[in-house]
Amino acid sequence: MVATFFSRIQWSGLIAALVGLGYCAFGASGGAEALCVTEGCALFKGASIFGLSVWWWGVGAFATVGLLYLAGLKDQARTLAILLLLADAGFLLVLAFSATCISCLGAALCFFLLFLVVAAPWRKGSGAARVVLVIWLACLTPNVALAAQEAASPWPIHGNPNAPVQVIFSPTCSHCQAVVKSLLLDSPENVAFFPVAKNDEEREMIRGLLGELQDETPLVAFERMFTGTAEPMELGWWEDTGLSFRLFRNRVALLRIGSNTVPVTLIRGEFSFGDSGGLSEGWTGGLFGGCNEESEEDCDE
Incomplete structure (x- = not known):
């Protein structure tokens, strides 16, 4: 039976x-x-x-x-x-x-x-x-x-992905910190921020930013990340895998631009490297390429 x-x-x-x-x-x-x-x-x-x-x-x-x-x-x-x-x-x-x-x-x-x-x-x-x-x-x-x-598109950790101003940054880049702070003070509603990480330390800092953005204002959250005082957000293995894929997409976007340095600022399809005096000044940018993955000096100045 x-x-x-x-x-x-x-x-x-x-x-x-x-x-x-x-x-x-x-x-x-x-x-x-x-x-x-x-x-x-x-x-x-x-x-x-x-x-x-x-x-x-x-x-x-x-x-x-x-x-x-x-x-x-x-x-x-x-x-x-x-x-x-x-x-x-x-x-x-x-x-x-x-x-x-x-x-x-x-x-x-x-x-x-x-x-x-x-x-x-x-x-x-x-x-x-x-x-x-x-x-x-x-x-x-x-x-x-x-x-x-x-x-296949890059992932913004903060801001509208279709914002007119987009910044690709690294957590350990001092020049990135100046650019991010300037934009958040000047015109936060018109900018989106796309993180890239070259090592586990930067991944941990980005996890810290994710947690801070849930509880603090963007200005405070980014400041804590750049100063290394943000506590990394607890993620399950599946969430951590998703974060890795998102960061990979951002790295691909950076390479598509033809750069391996940060910060990179994109304005409606155009881009510039380096520091900026703020959105109101036109974001013409300088020639400095920002933090280079092949050289740690620029990132630690």
């Missing part, structure tokens, strides 16, 4: 349901959001339906399909998998017109895997499943393009 029960189970469908369940449980614990690097992650963080996190709704959806499989109700499991992919297509459409979310796309891929295994749209008589698949792919495509574009 037990052997007959297990022989009726199509393990692929159950495994697909467990994969989706595990991912959504990971998201409910905050892990998926910590790894997310797109604006939609912050926008949809804490999203709920009837007071319950969308991640837990996902756990329930995948668990239901898995239980239907265990009970031998494969037709009901197939119908539910199709409806879930259709519902996910609607959510992807919302993302496409608002802000894409990489962690949400991860969940979408789990629904897609479940759909392929359980609904088997290539089978004869699966016309409805194929229509839903086409709709889902149409909604997924713009999200993938937007996510790829955003994931």
Whole structure:
């Protein structure tokens, strides 16, 4: 009897349901959001339906399909998998017109895997499943393009990423400290700051800045970071991985400009190196290249 029960189970469908369940449980614990690097992650963080996190709704959806499989109700499991992919297509459409979310796309891929295994749209008589698949792919495509574009863009630790003035800085660069302080005093609403780190010490200082920005004004937070008095923010391994990826994006952005020195100031697509007397003076900049990774002297003056 037990052997007959297990022989009726199509393990692929159950495994697909467990994969989706595990991912959504990971998201409910905050892990998926910590790894997310797109604006939609912050926008949809804490999203709920009837007071319950969308991640837990996902756990329930995948668990239901898995239980239907265990009970031998494969037709009901197939119908539910199709409806879930259709519902996910609607959510992807919302993302496409608002802000894409990489962690949400991860969940979408789990629904897609479940759909392929359980609904088997290539089978004869699966016309409805194929229509839903086409709709889902149409909604997924713009999200993938937007996510790829955003994931390749630099990450601001403070300020609007589309601010007219953008500063790439290093925590141990004294010239960076002067530039950051000047801008925060002059026109803080028009500037965004992008950190780069060349070693673990600078990573720790950036973690300190993250914590200070939660409790203090930007001017105080940056001052404490530059003076080394900011206590590093505690991060889980997934959050630390996300921070490493964000800092890597900033390093790539610096190299794309054609520089390995900081500070670098970008003004609506143009850039200058070195010190500045403030935004009101036009940010013409000097010829000094700032802190050079190959020479420690400039950073410690």
